[in-house]
Amino acid sequence: xxxNLNPEQGLKLIESMIAQAKHSFQRxxxxxxxxxxxxxxxxLMEYFMGQAGMPNGWLGWPIMGTLGGIVAWMHGSREGQKSxxxxxxxxxxxxxxxxFIITLLLIIVSNVAVGSQPGPWVCLLTGMxxxxxxxxxxxxxxxVGGVLFWLFGMVSLFVWPEQGALLFGLALVTGYxxxxxxxxxxxxxxxxx
Amino acid sequence: MAFAPxxxxxxxxxxxxxxxxxxxxxxxxFNFLLDKTGATRGNLSTQISKLKEAGYVAVEKTFKxxxxxxxxxxxxxxxxxxxxxxxxxxDYLGK
Numbered sequence: 001x002x003x004n005l006n007p008e009q010g011l012k013l014i015e016s017m018i019a020q021a022k023h024s025f026q027r028x029x030x031x032x033x034x035x036x037x038x039x040x041x042x043x044l045m046e047y048f049m050g051q052a053g054m055p056n057g058w059l060g061w062p063i064m065g066t067l068g069g070i071v072a073w074m075h076g077s078r079e080g081q082k083s084x085x086x087x088x089x090x091x092x093x094x095x096x097x098x099x100f101i102i103t104l105l106l107i108i109v110s111n112v113a114v115g116s117q118p119g120p121w122v123c124l125l126t127g128m129x130x131x132x133x134x135x136x137x138x139x140x141x142x143x144v145g146g147v148l149f150w151l152f153g154m155v156s157l158f159v160w161p162e163q164g165a166l167l168f169g170l171a172l173v174t175g176y177x178x179x180x181x182x183x184x185x186x187x188x189x190x191x192x193x
Numbered sequence: 194m195a196f197a198p199x200x201x202x203x204x205x206x207x208x209x210x211x212x213x214x215x216x217x218x219x220x221x222x223f224n225f226l227l228d229k230t231g232a233t234r235g236n237l238s239t240q241i242s243k244l245k246e247a248g249y250v251a252v253e254k255t256f257k258x259x260x261x262x263x264x265x266x267x268x269x270x271x272x273x274x275x276x277x278x279x280x281x282x283x284d285y286l287g288k
Binding site: 017020022087 | 217
């Protein structure tokens with residue numbers, strides 16, 4: 001691959017290389033499946049323990065949150081080492097999700113401090129980075145998932161805590177787990193293409 | 194109508210492929226460029242050196258998993274040269 005080109009070949013080569021580089025995002029489906037699964041467990045744990053009249057059902061949240069943080073950090077470090085490319089989109093994802101985590105923590109702490117339920121606000125907030133990520137990736141299931149987080153968040157404001165937790169669980173399935181599985185399929189397809 | 198002369202640094206298949214990849218990402222390492230271009234290691238290394246000498250690519254030597262890793266990034270001069278090259282060939286093709 002060291003010959004000179006005519007202009008038409010040059011243009012085709014440029015287009016082909018740019019198209020290849022377009023598919024060089026980091027793989028992120030893992031995070032949606034990980035967080036979707038862990039938070040679903042926390043949601044169901046709180047719901048069913050509440051139904052059974054057991055105390056401390058909320059403990060699933062900090063446990064799953066800490067576990068998810070550790071696993072996501074370890075996975076991210078390993079993938080970052082393996083990947084040979086960094087794109088502008090990767091940097092956008094990092095900053096959007098970092099801003100989300102900070103806002104999420106502030107919402108949880110401030111709601112708990114004033115004796116209010118953070119759940120519906122967490123659900124509403126989660127729609128934003130999910131929607132943005134889907135838009136940047138041009139991956140419709142995540143865009144739809146983001147919209148569903150907003151819808152379920154709105155509805156759960158009126159039915160929290162009884163049915164709200166179940167709605168949040170449903171939002172996790174439709175907004176994180178299903179899009180995460182579909183995204184993984186697409187990533188595997190891109191990798192082997 | 195006179196056409197602008199094509200930049201001899203970029204008017205080479207492998208160097209143009211490398212620049213086209215780097216213009217689309219923030220950084221790409223040697224193995225990424227090797228994988229996408231299908232070039233041989235020796236040839237790719239030579240062409241990256243030529244792009245570096247021309248000031249089109251910045252090269253950073255790092256370590257990954259205890260092995261040397263060459264990280265490449267397109268420079269502002271490289272971006273300008275790439276844009277001029279694309280304009281020159283599209284003018285030539287009448288696009």
